[in-house]
Structure formats: structure tokens, C-alpha cells
Amino acid sequence: xxxxxxxxxxxxxxxxxxxxxxxxxxxxxxxxxxxxxxxxxxxxxxxxxxxxxxxxxxxxxxxxxxxxxxxxxxxxxxxxxxxxxxxxxxxxxxxxxxxxxxxxxxxxxxxxxxxxxxxxxxx
Numbered sequence: 001x002x003x004x005x006x007x008x009x010x011x012x013x014x015x016x017x018x019x020x021x022x023x024x025x026x027x028x029x030x031x032x033x034x035x036x037x038x039x040x041x042x043x044x045x046x047x048x049x050x051x052x053x054x055x056x057x058x059x060x061x062x063x064x065x066x067x068x069x070x071x072x073x074x075x076x077x078x079x080x081x082x083x084x085x086x087x088x089x090x091x092x093x094x095x096x097x098x099x100x101x102x103x104x105x106x107x108x109x110x111x112x113x114x115x116x117x118x119x120x121x122x123x
Contacts, residue, residue: 007061007091012052015045015065016094021084024062031079032072043078059087 020042023029028038037043045051048068055062065082073079086094092106 007053007056007088009053009056012050013094015047015049015051018044018046019094021045021065021078021082023078024083024085025081029079029082031074031077033074035075037079037082043082044076045078045082045084054083061086061088061091
């Protein structure tokens with residue numbers, strides 16, 4: 001995991017596109033439209049919302065979602081405070097605008113490092 005950009009608990013990112021996630025709140029969560037989502041049910045996080053890293057465990061990251069600009073969640077939208085899990089690579093792809101390099105540039109550099117290592121070990 002040393003080649004991945006570093007992240008830490010408390011880091012926040014803007015969600016760039018709508019996506020489905022599985023609720024990981026142990027007791028479920030209710031959105032502002034009074035829709036209840038039980039643990040592991042699917043819901044949608046919306047573009048412009050914010051998510052914050054709550055905990056890290058190896059490659060798995062527990063994230064808390066908040067709607068953008070204090071908006072209320074309705075219908076099948078995730079509630080403020082919805083927790084979900086994501087792995088490190090997926091988080092990088094989801095938050096490319098907050099990283100120092102674009103995903104494409106990062107991936108190119110990563111492949112170059114891998115090739116350099118392979119070449120060095122074969123010499």
C-alpha cells in the first residue's frame with residue numbers, strides 16, 4: 001500500500017458523481033424524507049455531497065457522507081451521516097480532484113515505478 005497517496009482519518013472529499021453505496025451504520029439510518037435504510041441496504045450518495053474518512057483498516061476505509069450545502073436528503077438519497085465502506089483504490093478514483101495528481105498521471109507514474117522495479121530485479 002506504500003505506493004498509494006496517503007490519506008488519514010478526518011480527510012474530506014467532494015463526491016464527484018452519484019453512486020450507490022451500502023449503508024454500514026450498525027443500526028441503520030433515516031433520511032430527511034423519513035426513508036429508513038437498514039445495515040447493508042443500498043442507497044445513493046449525490047454529486048456535490050461530502051464524505052469524510054472516519055476509520056482506516058488496511059485497504060478498507062469507513063466513510064461518513066453529508067449532503068452538500070446543508071441540503072436535505074429525499075427519496076432514495078443517503079441520509080446525512082450515512083456510513084459506507086470503500087477500498088483505497090476506489091476512494092482515489094472517487095476523489096481525483098482532491099489529489100495532487102490526476103488519476104491518469106498517478107497511474108502512469110505508478111506503472112513506470114513498477115516497470116523500473118521489474119527491470120532492476122531482472123538485472
